[in-house]
Amino acid sequence: MNDREDEPELDELDDEALSWDGDDDVVRGDEPEEEVDQQPKRGIFDSVKEMTGAERIVAGLFALVSIAWAAGWGVIVAQNPVVLPNVLMTAMYEFGEFLAIVAAPLAMFTVIQLADRRARLLWFAGAAVVTFPWPLFVEGLV
16 A cells, blocks of 8 residues: 555556556667667778878878888788797787788778877888887898
8 A cells, every 4th residue: 555645556656657657658679769870881992081182192102111110011021931840829820910011001991090190200210110020121221
């Protein structure tokens, strides 16, 4: 028994919870919602379109540098064949070589996509230093 007169009884609440009344205004999963604004996905070409002319030139130069770095890592991989005793170790080593080759173009792509306009040049320079084929350079010094 309920002491308050303004609250409904528990039996009334249970009956209301078990009924389908008032469910017509619910949006179901298969019906498209009109109110939702869907943002278009942003690709690399959209990022390049937003750049100024000078930024496009810098991005193009770093794209050429990243391709040169990938070619340098390819030369290093070709010049240094490694034979390991275990198939798993060989596969892991070759995967590491593959990652070294694709790191520079992937870093350039990532900088274009994620870096904001003011810090993009700094990120390009950092990516160029990190992905530089250092073994090729050190071999030339020795």
